[in-house]
Amino acid sequence: MNRYGGMITRRLAMLGVGLSLVGWAGCGGGSRGTYVTQYPQWEHQQYQRIAVLPGRASTPQAVPAAGVLADRLTSQLAQNGGFTVLSRAEMKEVFAEQDLSRLADAVDEGTALPEGKIKIAQAIVAAKITDYKLIADRQQQTIPRYAVDRRGYPLRDRAGRRIIVGEDTMSVYRHGAEVEASVRVIDAATGKILLSHTARVAPKPRTSYNQPPSKTPEDMADLAVQELAVEFYKAIAPTRIRVKLKGDMLAIATDYYDGRYETVKKLSRSLAEFLLVVRDLPESCERNQFRVAIAAQEGRENLFEQEFIWSGSSGPEGISFHVPLETLTKAGVEKFVAKVYSGRDPQPILTRNFSLAAEKG
Numbered sequence: 001m002n003r004y005g006g007m008i009t010r011r012l013a014m015l016g017v018g019l020s021l022v023g024w025a026g027c028g029g030g031s032r033g034t035y036v037t038q039y040p041q042w043e044h045q046q047y048q049r050i051a052v053l054p055g056r057a058s059t060p061q062a063v064p065a066a067g068v069l070a071d072r073l074t075s076q077l078a079q080n081g082g083f084t085v086l087s088r089a090e091m092k093e094v095f096a097e098q099d100l101s102r103l104a105d106a107v108d109e110g111t112a113l114p115e116g117k118i119k120i121a122q123a124i125v126a127a128k129i130t131d132y133k134l135i136a137d138r139q140q141q142t143i144p145r146y147a148v149d150r151r152g153y154p155l156r157d158r159a160g161r162r163i164i165v166g167e168d169t170m171s172v173y174r175h176g177a178e179v180e181a182s183v184r185v186i187d188a189a190t191g192k193i194l195l196s197h198t199a200r201v202a203p204k205p206r207t208s209y210n211q212p213p214s215k216t217p218e219d220m221a222d223l224a225v226q227e228l229a230v231e232f233y234k235a236i237a238p239t240r241i242r243v244k245l246k247g248d249m250l251a252i253a254t255d256y257y258d259g260r261y262e263t264v265k266k267l268s269r270s271l272a273e274f275l276l277v278v279r280d281l282p283e284s285c286e287r288n289q290f291r292v293a294i295a296a297q298e299g300r301e302n303l304f305e306q307e308f309i310w311s312g313s314s315g316p317e318g319i320s321f322h323v324p325l326e327t328l329t330k331a332g333v334e335k336f337v338a339k340v341y342s343g344r345d346p347q348p349i350l351t352r353n354f355s356l357a358a359e360k361g
Contacts, residue, residue, distance in 0.1 A: 176205030279318025
């Protein structure tokens, strides 16, 4: 996992939760937005019940923000639908005789969990703010005062330069924040760290003249915490993201030579096999789970189906599947459709129609 997420600018709207998929049958040349499921890089399918510990901070100043981070993360995970998230009341009931903050510190240090552990949860989520900086600067700045006419338009000399008649001094205020935090997902039974992710966020500072900006440094830190909660949520849970796909990202081909596919719309019956190709998916699809399938255009049953993990390192060749022609001929029809699905989503994100050449004689 990345040590630093950089200056994260992803917005909450990227979650796209609840939006429907749009399949597209295309022949290349254009692009259209749709949604894919982005899967986290840990075995989340094996952990249905999770508990989010109270947020922690490396300094007393950041304690309130750590609480907000944990609360936001809890809410987002609960709304995802992929997990059962223990409520704070359930956590307190389980740990009536134990201090949750001490448990959180133990998790952070990688030490063994308390005897008995959290039997009603399969995984523990622990978030901590490791660096918290509030920025409040004030500087004096001198700027030239220009001559203007009665209508307020600038006056210029013969060389076209604006005429300076004096100078003014003003105060320039800058408010900002930088927040770094980490999140860990731990197996509640073994104490094994399943996921570790760290990110740092620095929202664009607010600047104003002669009076402080309306956003305080604490407000800016809160914006950073919101982005961190989204970053951690996406690291832990499957999320929906919007991508632009082109029709030629899915192709039917007979050969690959000199860096190019020989694509076709109609397959000769003399072939022993053909290629089902997925290529040039957006970078946001990296390491996401997909599924390809082929079915008769008027049929409901898939004749061919294969899951795969997309990797942009495949280069221009993309990922290709060798499909025996017999897979199609035994169906007794001539028209087919190839489809790409995102994970277990029920609707395809890409489709391509193709056919078999008519039988001779």
